[in-house]
Amino acid sequence: MNMWRTFRALFLQQKTRMEGVVVPDNIRCVQCGICSYNCPIGIDVRRYAWWGKPIRDSHCVTCGECVARCPRGVLRFEVLEQTLSSG
Amino acid sequence: MQYVLVGSGVAAVAAAETIRRLDARGRIYIIGEEKDGYYSRPGLAYYLTGEIPERMLFPMRPEDFRRMDIHLVHDRVEGIDPQAQRVRMTRRGWLPYDRLLLAVGAEAVRPDLPGVELEGVVYLDNLDRTRALLRLARRAKEAVVIGGGITALELAEGLRARGLKVHYLLRGDRYWRRVLDEVESRIVEQRLQHMGIRIHYRTEIEEILGKKGRVVGVRTKDGRVLRCQMVGIAVGIAPRIALAREAGIATDRGILVNEYMETSVPHIYAAGDVAQVFDPRVGRHVLDSLWPLARRQGIAAGYNMAGKRVPYRRGTPLNVTRLAHITTSIMGMVGQREADPDAGIVRGDSEVWRALPDAILAQKSEDINSIRLMVGERHLLGAVLMGDQTLSRALYTLIDQRADIRPIREALLKPQAPIADILADFWETWQRQHRPTSPAQEVSQ
Numbered sequence: 206m207n208m209w210r211t212f213r214a215l216f217l218q219q220k221t222r223m224e225g226v227v228v229p230d231n232i233r234c235v236q237c238g239i240c241s242y243n244c245p246i247g248i249d250v251r252r253y254a255w256w257g258k259p260i261r262d263s264h265c266v267t268c269g270e271c272v273a274r275c276p277r278g279v280l281r282f283e284v285l286e287q288t289l290s291s292g
Numbered sequence: 293m294q295y296v297l298v299g300s301g302v303a304a305v306a307a308a309e310t311i312r313r314l315d316a317r318g319r320i321y322i323i324g325e326e327k328d329g330y331y332s333r334p335g336l337a338y339y340l341t342g343e344i345p346e347r348m349l350f351p352m353r354p355e356d357f358r359r360m361d362i363h364l365v366h367d368r369v370e371g372i373d374p375q376a377q378r379v380r381m382t383r384r385g386w387l388p389y390d391r392l393l394l395a396v397g398a399e400a401v402r403p404d405l406p407g408v409e410l411e412g413v414v415y416l417d418n419l420d421r422t423r424a425l426l427r428l429a430r431r432a433k434e435a436v437v438i439g440g441g442i443t444a445l446e447l448a449e450g451l452r453a454r455g456l457k458v459h460y461l462l463r464g465d466r467y468w469r470r471v472l473d474e475v476e477s478r479i480v481e482q483r484l485q486h487m488g489i490r491i492h493y494r495t496e497i498e499e500i501l502g503k504k505g506r507v508v509g510v511r512t513k514d515g516r517v518l519r520c521q522m523v524g525i526a527v528g529i530a531p532r533i534a535l536a537r538e539a540g541i542a543t544d545r546g547i548l549v550n551e552y553m554e555t556s557v558p559h560i561y562a563a564g565d566v567a568q569v570f571d572p573r574v575g576r577h578v579l580d581s582l583w584p585l586a587r588r589q590g591i592a593a594g595y596n597m598a599g600k601r602v603p604y605r606r607g608t609p610l611n612v613t614r615l616a617h618i619t620t621s622i623m624g625m626v627g628q629r630e631a632d633p634d635a636g637i638v639r640g641d642s643e644v645w646r647a648l649p650d651a652i653l654a655q656k657s658e659d660i661n662s663i664r665l666m667v668g669e670r671h672l673l674g675a676v677l678m679g680d681q682t683l684s685r686a687l688y689t690l691i692d693q694r695a696d697i698r699p700i701r702e703a704l705l706k707p708q709a710p711i712a713d714i715l716a717d718f719w720e721t722w723q724r725q726h727r728p729t730s731p732a733q734e735v736s737q
């Protein structure tokens with residue numbers, strides 16, 4: 206039984222999308238601050254999550270720490286069209 | 293124009309931000325009785341486990357409020373005089389308003405048990421109480437936790453993370469039966485036991501035992517004595533309606549408001565955990581205790597207070613939380629299975645989840661990943677997703693946007709159907725055909 210194959214595939218796909226941008230889904234966010242606390246660069250990820258804005262901070266090293274630590278699944282990597290066009 | 297917002301939680305802060313965007317010059321006061329002002333209340337659970345230090349609980353700094361010219365006042369509002377349009381504060385006396393928002397939240401219910409007043413009886417409810425709880429936890433060895441829902445688990449897990457031996461008492465024979473089905477309850481219980489939390493089913497406290505004013509144990513109704521120095525209680529919450537009731541504002545279990553967040557008294561609004569909001573879709577007033585909805589209500593109140601008539605649309609309730617370390621999302625209507633002896637409305641709860649939809653169940657669980665769908669004739673009505681959350685956003689969008697699922701309905705309902713795969717495929721196609729409005733846009737409007 207491999208009903209989770211698709212899950213896994215999608216998940217891995219997301220994981221390898223590190224070239225993307227961290228995007229929040231702010232209806233899930235409770236402003237707990239775990240993301241900001243764990244960002245090695247000190248980016249205030251929580252602030253972006255409050256406004257539902259992608260983390261367009263040139264310092265973001267897309268390490269995925271915030272994505273992995275958020276207890277609410279708020280954050281994900283996404284390749285945004287704008288990102289692609291602006292390089 | 294003078295805006296007075298009572299309570300310094302997320303609903304008041306969201307309202308203040310919104311008002312400032314619409315009215316650059318009005319005076320805005322947020323009056324909060326907690327000296328800590330605005331902080332992440334759900335974050336308290338992670339402060340308890342030690343995942344974040346206290347300073348991380350504050351999403352905004354004092355200068356953020358100053359920049360928006362919002363006056364944060366630490367005081368308690370004791371009374372409202374609707375005729376004269378003013379409120380009375382404990383220390384500062386009277387303050388006039390043109391528009392008043394009551395966003396005073398809900399408080400933890402204190403059960404009627406002998407011994408509840410003893411030192412060592414704790415609630416995970418505000419920052420001050422959490423600090424006290426942590427101080428007690430440093431010298432305690434054993435704890436007993438009672439209640440259903442999320443907060444009770446957060447208490448149990450948090451105290452366990454602090455090294456205490458934890459007994460979790462359930463009145464019924466499984467965890468959170470109001471919202472979870474049996475499989476889901478068992479998954480959580482197994483994980484709790486794995487973490488070293490001892491679950492006692494069908495067990496109620498008869499009395500909390502004390503010595504010199506401190507908790508030393510509990511006696512259960514079946515006559516056992518469990519030794520402990522702390523008793524964590526999360527049996528439900530009650531909206532703080534006294535202030536409104538005394539001012540002659542219509543209340544039920546919460547402060548009654550219409551879709552514009554208006555109470556029965558002109559120029560007075562309510563939002564957040566204290567508000568019981570009319571929902572035209574279900575035709576009655578509904579209570580929620582959800583952070584994102586408190587924020588949305590605050591935003592809607594802000595619009596209306598500043599003179600823009602914008603109705604509040606609650607959308608599909610969603611909570612994503614961790615139950616015994618398993619990320620879990622609960623969305624839409626999932627049905628009330630049976631009456632739950634452990635909890636009324638608890639934190640992180642929505643009454644809508646319990647509305648039993650006319651739906652058939654599709655369910656799949658494997659290891660700690662579990663998915664349960666409420667399948668209507670044409671639409672998905674609700675879902676509970678435990679473990680892997682890859683499909684969570686897709687599912688939420690399909691439910692919230694009322695996607696027509698007839699093409700996959702039959703396949704979903706087949707026994708042993710590979711639900712996740714079917715949904716993932718459907719989502720790919722559906723997404724290509726629809727550009728879903730992001731929930732993010734809805735919140736920030």
Ligand SMILES: Cc1cc2nc3c(=O)[nH]c(=O)nc-3n(C[C@H](O)[C@H](O)[C@H](O)COP(=O)(O)OP(=O)(O)OC[C@H]3O[C@@H](n4cnc5c(N)ncnc54)[C@H](O)[C@@H]3O)c2cc1C
Nearest residue numbers: 299301302303325333369396397564565581582583586640
């Ligand atoms: C431990 C915990 C876990 C939670 N988990 C979740 C979760 O997983 N998901 C979720 O969505 N939600 C969760 N919640 C619920 C969420 O925190 C609430 O829905 C949200 O905080 C409600 O915001 P509010 O602004 O309405 O009220 P509150 O945040 O309660 O703020 C109200 C404030 O008003 C103050 N006040 C009251 N009376 C007066 C007065 N007379 N004068 C001045 N000030 C007054 C209170 O002291 C309080 O500070 C959780 C809550 C707790 C405690």
Ligand code: SF4
Nearest residue numbers: 234236237238240275
């Ligand atoms: S960790 Fe997640 S829930 Fe917490 S503030 Fe960050 S995005 Fe929001």
Ligand code: SF4
Nearest residue numbers: 244265266268269271
């Ligand atoms: S991906 Fe890494 S660097 Fe970028 S915001 Fe998240 S934690 Fe910070």
